[in-house]
Amino acid sequence: MCGIVGYAGPKASAPSSRPVDVALQGLARLEYRGYDSAGVAVIDDDAVRVTKRAGKLANLREALAKSSGSTETTGRVAIAHTRWATHGGPTDTNAHPHLGGHDHELAVVHNGIIENFATLRADLEADGFRFASETDSEAAAHLVAREMTQTGDLTEAMRRAAASLEGAFTLLAVHRDAPDTVVAARRNSPLVVGLGDGENFLGSDVAAFVDSTKEALEIGQDQVVTVTADDVRIIGFDGAEVTDAARYTIEWDAAAAQKGGYPSFMAKEIHEQAGAVADTLLGRLENGSLKLDEMDIDPSVLRSVDKIVVVACGTAANAGAVAKYAIEHWCRIPTEVELAHEFRYRDPVVTEKTLVVAISQSGETMDTLMAVRHAREQGAKVIALCNTRGSTIPRESDAALYLHVGPEIAVASTKAYLGQIAACYLLGLFLAQVRGNLYPDEIAALMSDLEQIPDQIQQVLDSSSQVERLAQDMKDATSVLFLGRHVGYPTAMEGALKLKEIAYIHAEGFAAGELKHGPIALVEEGQPVFVIVPSPNGRHSLHSKVVSNIQEVRARGARTLVIAEEGDDAVVPYADEVIRVPATRTLFAALLTVIPLQIFSCELATAKGLDVDQPRNLAKSVTVE
Numbered sequence: 001m002c003g004i005v006g007y008a009g010p011k012a013s014a015p016s017s018r019p020v021d022v023a024l025q026g027l028a029r030l031e032y033r034g035y036d037s038a039g040v041a042v043i044d045d046d047a048v049r050v051t052k053r054a055g056k057l058a059n060l061r062e063a064l065a066k067s068s069g070s071t072e073t074t075g076r077v078a079i080a081h082t083r084w085a086t087h088g089g090p091t092d093t094n095a096h097p098h099l100g101g102h103d104h105e106l107a108v109v110h111n112g113i114i115e116n117f118a119t120l121r122a123d124l125e126a127d128g129f130r131f132a133s134e135t136d137s138e139a140a141a142h143l144v145a146r147e148m149t150q151t152g153d154l155t156e157a158m159r160r161a162a163a164s165l166e167g168a169f170t171l172l173a174v175h176r177d178a179p180d181t182v183v184a185a186r187r188n189s190p191l192v193v194g195l196g197d198g199e200n201f202l203g204s205d206v207a208a209f210v211d212s213t214k215e216a217l218e219i220g221q222d223q224v225v226t227v228t229a230d231d232v233r234i235i236g237f238d239g240a241e242v243t244d245a246a247r248y249t250i251e252w253d254a255a256a257a258q259k260g261g262y263p264s265f266m267a268k269e270i271h272e273q274a275g276a277v278a279d280t281l282l283g284r285l286e287n288g289s290l291k292l293d294e295m296d297i298d299p300s301v302l303r304s305v306d307k308i309v310v311v312a313c314g315t316a317a318n319a320g321a322v323a324k325y326a327i328e329h330w331c332r333i334p335t336e337v338e339l340a341h342e343f344r345y346r347d348p349v350v351t352e353k354t355l356v357v358a359i360s361q362s363g364e365t366m367d368t369l370m371a372v373r374h375a376r377e378q379g380a381k382v383i384a385l386c387n388t389r390g391s392t393i394p395r396e397s398d399a400a401l402y403l404h405v406g407p408e409i410a411v412a413s414t415k416a417y418l419g420q421i422a423a424c425y426l427l428g429l430f431l432a433q434v435r436g437n438l439y440p441d442e443i444a445a446l447m448s449d450l451e452q453i454p455d456q457i458q459q460v461l462d463s464s465s466q467v468e469r470l471a472q473d474m475k476d477a478t479s480v481l482f483l484g485r486h487v488g489y490p491t492a493m494e495g496a497l498k499l500k501e502i503a504y505i506h507a508e509g510f511a512a513g514e515l516k517h518g519p520i521a522l523v524e525e526g527q528p529v530f531v532i533v534p535s536p537n538g539r540h541s542l543h544s545k546v547v548s549n550i551q552e553v554r555a556r557g558a559r560t561l562v563i564a565e566e567g568d569d570a571v572v573p574y575a576d577e578v579i580r581v582p583a584t585r586t587l588f589a590a591l592l593t594v595i596p597l598q599i600f601s602c603e604l605a606t607a608k609g610l611d612v613d614q615p616r617n618l619a620k621s622v623t624v625e
């Protein structure tokens with residue numbers, strides 16, 4: 001939700017690598033976080049110069065190319081922003097950066113929501129500050145500018161301003177009188193520093209600067225960081241110096257944040273899934289026993305758990321729904337799955353014996369973060385299953401298990417979904433091991449089958465042409481239904497979510513058994529219905545019930561698109577199309593059966609001429625509630 005870039009360095013002298021270029025390169029990497037508008041500010045000839053445009057980054061590039069003043073900057077700092085609109089529509093005026101001060105001597109970019117902005121705005125207007133936009137962010141710009149006038153020190157001005165803001169924010173500011181400095185503050189919104197050689201970076205996430213440096217520094221809650229080309233200083237909102245900021249090396253390289261020959265990031269990420277799941281599973285077994293050392297939690301805590309609540313949103317919640325089937329089956333612990341935004345506000349029953357599992361690719365989803373905080377306030381222990389190192393959710397949890405699937409750039413989540421499911425299996429098997437619910441040889445057998453999954457994923461990817469053709473044929477479809485039972489149910493939900501979000505087609509995922517209780521009324525002649533069929537080698541009744549459900553919709557004219565295991569001939573008479581996946585355990589099939597659905601959505605949206613990486617109205621990390 002909004003991408004922020006800051007740069008302080010010497011690159012001004014090098015052709016095509018001025019601060020403005022570095023900032024634009026960072027924005028290009030962060031555009032997945034929001035693309036309603038984009039803008040950049042530099043200090044040039046002792047003046048703050050801002051260029052900003054509604055729409056995608058291309059519009060900003062065009063504007064900069066036309067305005068020689070901005071492109072020929074000789075300044076040493078830049079801040080930039082790509083926006084997902086909250087306060088005020090996506091217009092040029094509401095785009096960031098926002099100018100502050102009576103002489104427009106300062107510029108600010110902001111991610112988050114400032115809740116007390118109306119009061120601040122009234123106060124600032126009474127003090128003679130003029131507002132150009134409808135945004136909450138402009139109040140922060142004038143506030144920092146006013147504090148700068150009083151203190152003459154940009155760090156202190158930001159500290160005072162930030163301490164008086166309510167809500168969630170990452171703020172970056174540059175000021176005419178501090179032309180070598182970018183100052184930033186964060187509360188409940190992400191910010192990392194990239195440590196370069198004679199240059200330093202700020203970003204909403206490491207993608208902003210991974211082209212230039214792999215050394216990063218985490219900025220904690222309620223902290224202000226002051227960055228110049230040669231120095232990074234951090235203080236708390238209380239003014240105390242911070243000397244223990246965690247430094248780390250980014251594991252993935254810049255190529256991971258590029259399309260690598262694929263038409264879209266989504267297509268690339270779908271095709272990376274075999275390796276992604278292999279990386280989630282890598283190094284977790286030692287001498288036949290599961291070791292999750294990364295997840296630093298006292299085993300006695302896991303032994304005392306009497307209930308698990310999985311909290312997550314969107315695709316991550318669908319992964320959580322798969323976790324419920326696995327954990328209850330293996331560990332016999334009652335497991336609930338709850339949308340994080342519903343959990344907190346319904347006064348849930350959470351005790352010290354409750355284990356809350358927070359699933360989040362970004363680690364920044366505000367709804368999930370708030371659920372984590374609420375759970376911990378009630379005394380529950382929280383384990384985060386996360387992809388993004390240094391992000392807020394794992395930092396605020398008792399323990400974290402990372403997905404290690406590499407950066408996910410496309411807005412629609414694919415490889416992180418598989419990584420989340422694989423991590424849920426690891427957690428479930430680890431709980432079963434610690435609590436003695438499964439014998440070691442049972443766990444070893446399950447792990448052995450799980451380790452086959454990356455090769456099986458590759459087989460599904462290698463046989464994608466059938467689904468691609470189907471997607472081309474169905475590009476004018478107006479409604480698609482998805483049915484499944486057991487882990488096929490979350491798969492159906494995920495298939496529908498993917499189609500809605502990137503192809504803008506009405507789609508619904510149902511538990512197949514629920515159909516006859518109402519939704520079957522939707523089925524008419526030609527209605528496409530995907531059905532996810534469980535293995536015939538698992539519980540026979542589950543398989544035969546789903547085969548009956550295919551017959552039910554077919555009898556009413558549906559076009560049945562059936563995802564079934566290789567060799568499952570029982571489905572053939574009732575399927576207009578059978579899409580095959582390799583055989584595995586019923587539980588593990590969730591890692592395979594969703595892949596044709598991901599490919600279907602990606603291909604169909606592409607066939608419709610849509611931008612699959614940047615679907616309308618969406619942003620990658622939802623950092624507002």
Ligand code: F6R
Nearest residue numbers: 314315316360361362365412413
């Ligand atoms: C859908 C999608 C979203 C996210 C959701 C949670 O493709 O990407 O539904 O899954 O916003 O995001 P994270 O996992 O970052 O908490």
